[in-house]
Amino acid sequence: MFLKLLSYDIRAGIFGRLKSFIFPICVYVFAFIDYMLHTRFYVKMGKPPVFGRNLGDALLYIYGGMREYDPTVEIRFVFPALWMLMYLLLAYIVLYYPYRDLEENGQNILVRTGGRGLWWLSKCAWNVLHVSLYFLLGWGVTALGCVIAGVPLTMNITPNVNMLFDMFGTGMRHPEELVLETLLLPLLVMAATCLAQMALSLFIKPIFSYMVMVEMLVASEYYLNPFLLGNYAMPIRSARMIEEGVRFGMGCAICAGIIGVSVAAGLIRFQKYDILSRENG
């Protein structure tokens, strides 16, 4: 029964909403073009050049985030527009479907299956699948851009990649080892974030749960703190990049914990949730 529910959610929530991927594709395309333009000077510096382009660098540029903000050194707090847009767009896309489903066919399905728990678990699985698809799309678009531009499809992140983020001086550790932080951690963080957002929407209105996610991301940009989840979605704040950075293992553990708590909390809450008299949004 769970698989039937999940296949319905995949058909209706992913294949039935393919138009919702158009804007993310545009964002990824612009981001790749931005990467090519941003690096066009660096690839000519030095003999031989100290900087080379590849798929790993492009992905790190797109998902990198911002360097640690030090208010005693930097005058303005300027948050990374690309990073925010990518993650908040994803959070918006996954926000609506569960509630639309509850308003439309979901009520019939709940009556027929008699299982609120299965409905909730199916939505959680849909959520994670959707997030994974979003990132696969990003990787695919970036890889395609690399093929078209003649950029090598390797994940050998350039040791001097810190130049792209204005991170100079001592403290740059091993940026060439950032592959897992670039590929896996942002996906895990967004899976945890979107699940937490979905679970929170059972307690407060979806719009306010979205605002909580915005606040979490802004706080993560401002503070380099291992307990602010957004830091793990910024590979350039990894301990492999800077000495006081966040650790991959701890990020995975926190994400797993948040996923577990979100699924469990939603499961408990949804058993008593009044699906007939709620308002959308």
Added chain:
Amino acid sequence: MYNLIRIEFKKAFTNKLFTIALIIGTVIAVLCAIYNIQAMELEKQYYQRALEISGKGQNPNLQAFGLYNHWICQDFSSMLSALYFMLFPILSAVAYGWSFFAERKSGYIKNVITRGKKLEYYLAKYIAAFAAGGTVVTIPVVINFIVVACFLPALKPYIFFDIYYGVNSPSMFSELFYEQPLLYSFIRMLLVFLYGGGAAAISFALAFAVPNRIGVLLLPFLMCLGLQYARANIVPQSFMPELSPIYIIGSHGVHIRVLWTVLLEAAIAIAVTLALCLYKGAKEDVM
């Protein structure tokens, strides 16, 4: 028309979501004020201690610790001011921008337009959404200004400390900032109202195109974010004026706030949404 506007204003300013949005905005603004007051006290003590230890110099840099560069619209380094201006499109839309969509979906609109003129109803709704959206983001800003004014001196800005103000010569009304800072602050508050109202107007207009309430509430925010990304990464850096609404009404951007772009953006948002409202008010069949 007057009755419709009166009813819509009452609905706008007494609904639960307006109150919640106002509370959220006020909490962030007051926390921002507290943070800035404490930060400035610490920095003032640091400078005085440094003067005592060095025994040199008699400039306590008092102009760096004044009201006019530490209220929320002039604060460019704290997280809370960044968060407030990041959330302003959502708060504006939540105040009353959703109501037109909700009334269309529920069918309430048919009860109203069968008893009056459709265009008048659309206009009344638009004006109420604009006013509520502008008000909900302006009141916290005013409260922040008042709270900061209770603790930090309203020292007239001094041109040689411009690095602490973020208002350089090409910025709009820069002369006013250094001559009449209170009037400048009032103009900044009006700008917040204008852009807050504009975000709510966009939310109103989206009701004609977007089939779900969450889209009506969040798309103005995503548009602002998209504009911010375009300003940072697509528009050539040689074009200096700031285009992101988040940075126009806040102070975190690195580009310059120029009058013609500020007014043009607001005018485009209001003109397009109002034109849509009038056109649909005349042509649309809601029955």
